[in-house]
Amino acid sequence: MAWEKRAGQYFYYRSRKKQGRVVREYLGRGARAVKAAAEDTERQAVRNEERIERKAWEALDSQVATLDQLMTLLSQTLLVDGGWYRHNRGEWRRRRNDGRNDSTLPTTP
Numbered sequence: 227m228a229w230e231k232r233a234g235q236y237f238y239y240r241s242r243k244k245q246g247r248v249v250r251e252y253l254g255r256g257a258r259a260v261k262a263a264a265e266d267t268e269r270q271a272v273r274n275e276e277r278i279e280r281k282a283w284e285a286l287d288s289q290v291a292t293l294d295q296l297m298t299l300l301s302q303t304l305l306v307d308g309g310w311y312r313h314n315r316g317e318w319r320r321r322r323n324d325g326r327n328d329s330t331l332p333t334t335p
Contacts, residue, residue, distance in 0.1 A: 227239070227240050227241060227263075227266045227270075229263065235255060236255060237252070237253075237254060237255050237259070238253040238254065238255065238259035238260075238262060238263055239251065239252055239253065240253060240262060240266065305318055309321045
C-alpha cells in the first residue's frame with residue numbers, strides 16, 4: 227500500500243496476499259487511488275489503536291495474574307501456619323495432634 231513514483235508521476239498500488247502469494251493491485255493516480263489511500267490509512271490507524279488497546283489489556287492481565295499468584299501464596303502460607311497441609315497435593319486437611327496437647331507436655335524446671 228504505497229504511492230510509487232514511476233516516470234516522474236505517482237501511482238498507487240495495494241499489496242494483498244492471495245493463495246499465499248503477494249499480489250499487487252494497481253489503482254492508478256486519480257480519485258480512485260486517493261480514496262483507496264485514505265481507506266488504507268484509516269484501516270492502519272484502526273489497527274494501531276486496536277494494538278495499543280490489546281497491549282494495555284495484556285499489561286492489566288499480567289498484573290491480575292501476579293496478584294492471583296501472590297494471593298494464592300498468602301492463603302497457602304496462612305493455612306500451613308494454621309496447622310493445615312495438602313493431602314497428596316490435593317485438598318487441604320487439618321493436622322491431628324495425636325491426642326497430645328501442648329499443656330500436657332512435660333515442662334523443664
